[in-house]
Amino acid sequence: MEMVNITIDTRKIRVPKNYTVLEAAKYANIKIPTLCYLKGINEIGACRMCVVEIKGAKSLQAACVYPVSEGLEIYTQTPAVRESRRVTLELILSNHDRKCLTCTRSRTCELQKLAEELNINDIHFDGETYKLPLDDFSPSIVRDPNKCVLCRRCVSMCKNVQEVGVIDTTERGFKTIVSSAFNKSLNEVPCTMCGQCITVCPVGALREKDDTDKVWQALADNDKYVIVQTAPAVRVALGEEFGMPIGSRVTSKMVAALRRLGFKKVFDTDTAADLTIMEEVNELIDRIKNGGKLPLITSCSPGWIKFCEHNYPEFLDNLSTCKSPHEMFGAVLKSYYAEKEGIDPSKIFVVSIMPCTAKKFEAQRPELSSTGYPDVDVVLTTRELARMIREAAIDFNNLPERYFDDPMGEASGAGVIFGATGGVMEAALRTATELITGKKVPDDSIEYNEVRGTKGVKEASIRIGALTLKAAVAHGLGNARKLLERIKAGEQYHFVEIMACPGGCVNGGGQPIQPSEVRSWIDLRSERAKAIYDEDRSMHVRKSHENPAVKKMYNEYFEKPGSEKAHELLHTHYHARDNYPETK
Amino acid sequence: MSEKCCCCATMKDERMDKLDEIINKHRNEKGALIPVLHEAQELFGYLPMEVQKKISEGLNVPLTEIYGVITFYTQFSLQPKGKYKIQVCLGTACYVKGSGQILDKLKEKLGINVGEVTGDGKFSLEACRCVGACGLAPVVMINEDVYGRLTVDDVEDIINKYKDK
Ligand code: SF4
Ligand code: SF4
Ligand code: SF4
Ligand code: FES
Numbered sequence: 001m002e003m004v005n006i007t008i009d010t011r012k013i014r015v016p017k018n019y020t021v022l023e024a025a026k027y028a029n030i031k032i033p034t035l036c037y038l039k040g041i042n043e044i045g046a047c048r049m050c051v052v053e054i055k056g057a058k059s060l061q062a063a064c065v066y067p068v069s070e071g072l073e074i075y076t077q078t079p080a081v082r083e084s085r086r087v088t089l090e091l092i093l094s095n096h097d098r099k100c101l102t103c104t105r106s107r108t109c110e111l112q113k114l115a116e117e118l119n120i121n122d123i124h125f126d127g128e129t130y131k132l133p134l135d136d137f138s139p140s141i142v143r144d145p146n147k148c149v150l151c152r153r154c155v156s157m158c159k160n161v162q163e164v165g166v167i168d169t170t171e172r173g174f175k176t177i178v179s180s181a182f183n184k185s186l187n188e189v190p191c192t193m194c195g196q197c198i199t200v201c202p203v204g205a206l207r208e209k210d211d212t213d214k215v216w217q218a219l220a221d222n223d224k225y226v227i228v229q230t231a232p233a234v235r236v237a238l239g240e241e242f243g244m245p246i247g248s249r250v251t252s253k254m255v256a257a258l259r260r261l262g263f264k265k266v267f268d269t270d271t272a273a274d275l276t277i278m279e280e281v282n283e284l285i286d287r288i289k290n291g292g293k294l295p296l297i298t299s300c301s302p303g304w305i306k307f308c309e310h311n312y313p314e315f316l317d318n319l320s321t322c323k324s325p326h327e328m329f330g331a332v333l334k335s336y337y338a339e340k341e342g343i344d345p346s347k348i349f350v351v352s353i354m355p356c357t358a359k360k361f362e363a364q365r366p367e368l369s370s371t372g373y374p375d376v377d378v379v380l381t382t383r384e385l386a387r388m389i390r391e392a393a394i395d396f397n398n399l400p401e402r403y404f405d406d407p408m409g410e411a412s413g414a415g416v417i418f419g420a421t422g423g424v425m426e427a428a429l430r431t432a433t434e435l436i437t438g439k440k441v442p443d444d445s446i447e448y449n450e451v452r453g454t455k456g457v458k459e460a461s462i463r464i465g466a467l468t469l470k471a472a473v474a475h476g477l478g479n480a481r482k483l484l485e486r487i488k489a490g491e492q493y494h495f496v497e498i499m500a501c502p503g504g505c506v507n508g509g510g511q512p513i514q515p516s517e518v519r520s521w522i523d524l525r526s527e528r529a530k531a532i533y534d535e536d537r538s539m540h541v542r543k544s545h546e547n548p549a550v551k552k553m554y555n556e557y558f559e560k561p562g563s564e565k566a567h568e569l570l571h572t573h574y575h576a577r578d579n580y581p582e583t584k
Numbered sequence: 585m586s587e588k589c590c591c592c593a594t595m596k597d598e599r600m601d602k603l604d605e606i607i608n609k610h611r612n613e614k615g616a617l618i619p620v621l622h623e624a625q626e627l628f629g630y631l632p633m634e635v636q637k638k639i640s641e642g643l644n645v646p647l648t649e650i651y652g653v654i655t656f657y658t659q660f661s662l663q664p665k666g667k668y669k670i671q672v673c674l675g676t677a678c679y680v681k682g683s684g685q686i687l688d689k690l691k692e693k694l695g696i697n698v699g700e701v702t703g704d705g706k707f708s709l710e711a712c713r714c715v716g717a718c719g720l721a722p723v724v725m726i727n728e729d730v731y732g733r734l735t736v737d738d739v740e741d742i743i744n745k746y747k748d749k
Contacts, residue, residue: 165646170655181651182633182662189648580637580647 006072021052021063021074026521032076033085033114035092036151037064038200039520041161047092047151049114051084052076060084082118089118094127097146103204110202110515111149132177137185139364140193140209140357140509145177148205153516154178154197161502163478164307166191178205181580190310190579192477194303194500195357195381195509200519208357208510212388214378215351219262224349228263229329229408230254232270232419233355233505234382236531240512241386242396247527249535252401257389258353259402267408269352270415272329273427274544275553276300277414279322279570280424281432282561284495288467293317295472295493298424300324302362303500303509305574307477312484313576318496321571323375325418326352326359327368329408330375331569336557337408345371352379355419355508358500370569381510410549413536420529421475421504422451422458425497429462429471430543437465443542452533454503454525457483459493471495476502506532599627603635607642616643617653621660630661658712666701666708668746671725675714682736683722687711689739690724706746 002017008028015024020043025032036047045065052063055073060081063074075081093115100106135143152169155178159165166189170179180189198206218226239248258266284296299305299320308315323331330350338345352359356379362368363376380388389396403409414430417423426448433441450460451471456479462469470493474483480498487493501508503525514524541547558566606623610616620643624635631654640647654660672678672687687709691697694707701708717723720732724742731742 159646159649166648168646168648168652170648170652172656179648181636181648580633582633 004068004070004072006068006070006074008074009076015068017068019068021054021061021066021068021072022050024068025052025063025074025076030076032063033117034064034516035110035114035149035202036153037520038153038156038516041200042151042153042156044152044156047149048088049085051081051088053078053081086118086120089114089120090123090125091127092149093120093123094125095129096127096149097129097131097144103147104207104210105204105513108513108515109204110517113515128174135185135187136209138187138191138193138209138361140360141186141191141195141198142207142209143186144205144207145179146205147203148178149203150176150178151202152178153200153202154206157196157200161476161478162192162194162196162500163481164190164192164194167197184580188581190307190577192303192307192310192500193358193361193509194307194477196501198357198509199507199511199513200516202516208381208383209360210384210387211360211378211380212384212391215380215388218349218351218377221349223347225264225343225347226262226349226351227265227267227333228258228351228353229267229269229272229326230258230353231326231355231505232273232416232423232532232535233508233511233528234353234385236419236506236528236535237355237511238382238386240514241383242389244397246514246518246522246524247531249531250396251535252403253396253399254385255404256399256402257385257394257396260394260399261388261392263351265405265408266402267329267333268404268411268415269326269329270411270418271408271547271549272325272332273300273415273418274412274547274550275328275332275570276322276325276418277424277427277431277544278550278554278561279328279566280320281428281435283320283322284428284432285436286562288494295487295496296320297496297498299572300418300424301358301499301501301505302356303358304477304480304498306358306361306577307480307500309574309577310579311481314488315484316574316576319574321567321573323368323570323572324359324362325415326354326379327362327375327572328570330368330377331370332553333408334371334373334375335569336553340556345373348373349377350375352376353382353385354379355382355505355511356501357381357509359510365572367572382508382512383510386512407549407552410541410547411539412544412547413539413542414544415547416536416539417532419505420452420532421499421525422448422453422473422497423504423532424499425451425460425471425473425495427544428495429469431545432469433462433464434543434545436467446542451497452529454523454529457486469494471497473497475499475504503529600638602627603638604642607639611643617645617650621650621654625660630664632662632664661699663699663708664701664705666706668707668726669710670707671710671712671715673713673715673717673721673723673725674711675718675721677714677718678722681721683724683734685736686722686724686734686739689736690743693739693743707743 003014004017013028032050035049045062050063051060053075054061132145158167218224235251239250297318334345359379363379368375414427430446451473458473460471472493474480506528507525610620636650724731
């Protein structure tokens with residue numbers, strides 16, 4: 001890499017030639033405030049929070065887009081720079097709906113933090129404030145345009161990373177807003193509800209639909225038997241909400257917190273992930289043997305499912321008919337478990353703690369109520385759980401270690417790795433290999449590194465007996481598009497895993513939000529995935545078909561994967577969706 | 585109000601085929617969107633959702649981006665235009681001389697808001713930026729006709745002139 005010499009606030013440093021001034025400053029440990037910037041996602045120089053003085057340049061320059069060059073002299077803290085940043089920020093604040101006290105992003109808001117860091121103690125402009133309606137029609141996402149600072153980070157995420165493009169800047173001048181076409185609700189456009197836009201929004205303009213009230217109410221209702229289940233990705237991220245380092249594993253503290261909140265049973269969605277693997281591998285083997293539709297594509301990511309229904313209806317028959325794990329679990333709890341424990345299923349209230357906003361939408365799908373009751377009653381994101389824990393004044397960091405309840409708390413490492421991209425594939429491979437060959441594979445050779453990691457589309461050819469299984473993994477919907485187009489062009493695979501969120505569930509739309517300052521320099525996807533793979537290695541059982549709870553369920557209830565009962569409770573169907581239905 | 589809806593059945597006319605031609609002609613150009621929108625606007629007089637959807641599919645550009653472009657540039661319109669397109673200049677000079685009141689009067693007389701068309705399809709109302717006739721402020725344009733130095737009291741007469749045309 002070619003290097004250049006630059007001076008930044010009188011310090012002389014050597015940096016790669018392709019750096020921006022912002023990157024060079026970061027390298028020199030000099031902080032420059034930013035607002036619209038998000039490395040790799042939004043580098044458009046729109047907000048001018050990051051201005052610096054460059055020797056010889058006529059005006060102040062935006063550090064986030066200004067390239068370094070040999071001999072460049074940069075000043076990040078001159079009076080002109082400070083004044084300019086302050087005016088910029090005051091102008092943004094002047095027409096901002098400054099209701100920090102009741103805003104979900106208070107404490108994690110980048111705008112609030114800037115105001116504090118730039119020592120803003122008065123706003124010298126009377127901004128014209130106007131009140132726009134809230135869009136809260138979607139079961140997953142709430143948009144509050146009055147809090148939007150027009151940084152366009154969500155737009156880039158939705159359009160360039162997810163390649164969905166249902167939000168954009170519209171109108172002009174003072175009226176400019178971020179909205180959908182015809183200012184429709186996100187509920188009426190092909191939004192996948194992935195929530196990735198929320199995780200990049202610096203302020204409270206985008207947030208999840210808060211369902212904590214419903215859970216408090218259920219917990220207070222003596223007539224209800226409230227069971228909670230938690231997805232694998234939650235345990236490697238929840239700690240961040242309580243100040244722990246990224247990648248902390250807090251499984252046992254999380255269970256303790258859920259007990260204190262008053263849930264009757266605390267179960268592990270991973271148990272159902274193991275069940276999913278049993279059903280899905282059975283489906284895969286069946287399709288390969290009997291000439292069924294291939295590739296089989298995974299169905300555990302509801303954001304991906306909705307994306308497919310809107311944009312690729314030709315692939316609906318490729319989708320596994322398996323419900324996503326937490327939905328399977330809900331159905332099992334209201335049938336098998338209810339019978340076994342003698343609980344009236346109408347009294348069972350299932351709460352899923354998920355890293356995902358799309359699962360809120362999924363839980364509302366009418367077809368996901370095999371027992372006559374919704375499989376899952378409420379979905380809470382990791383962030384909402386943290387809010388409940390804070391509201392209940394639980395000292396999370398000092399909680400004792402507690403473990404999931406039996407019998408539905410038993411899970412395998414295969415169920416855990418569902419939380420990272422490639423995990424469903426790997427879990428399926430662990431089981432498929434043994435089921436097809438009938439031979440046991442030692443634990444030291446069950447890790448499939450070719451499907452791990454953050455590369456957008458991963459491919460692998462795996463020898464299983466006489467079969468060479470061709471597999472592909474895509475994460476993030478933009479990558480999903482690339483892979484699907486490849487398949488349409490004739491590329492052949494047996495098995496394909498798609499997750500809507502970049503990095504998979506560990507980086508889901510319901511996970512703790514990290515500011516640009518952190519996200520731009522630390523890869524959340526790999527840090528949290530590391531914790532997932534560590535958790536897998538710490539488990540006694542690491543293959544789904546060896547999970548004793550799952551074996552028991554088949555013995556006592558489902559008989560075998562793909563049985564009639566399994567189909568009734570564990571499988572579902574999909575339908576094409578109109579992208580922009582004409583409404584009058 | 586019985587506004588004619590021209591975006592459903594009648595839209596499946598030959599103009600939609602023409603639109604296909606326009607899209608195909610520009611499909612492989614860089615920055616095809618703006619020229620396609622221009623030609624579509626000329627063809628239909630405005631850019632309803634059906635037209636935008638077709639362009640979105642044809643050029644593989646998200647509908648929201650197209651909507652964003654249309655609402656950004658004043659020359660594009662989401663609403664059909666009336667036979668007589670009334671434009672009221674709200675540039676500084678006109679505004680100072682009372683074009684705001686004239687606009688209000690027009691709204692009242694026609695019973696429509698800015699961006700709308702009267703039920704009979706005769707008049708549409710728009711506010712526009714400086715038309716470069718500041719010496720005549722306040723200025724109203726009806727199609728190609730320019731009316732300057734107007735007062736609120738002139739509004740009725742002018743409308744009547746076109747009503748019976
Ligand atoms: S978005 Fe930030 S600055 Fe605005 S009200 Fe919420 S916390 Fe306060
Ligand atoms: S939830 Fe996903 S698809 Fe919907 S607007 Fe946000 S980023 Fe786009
Ligand atoms: S909604 Fe949030 S991310 Fe999107 S432009 Fe507004 S402030 Fe930025
Ligand atoms: S312009 Fe650099 S952070 Fe916005």
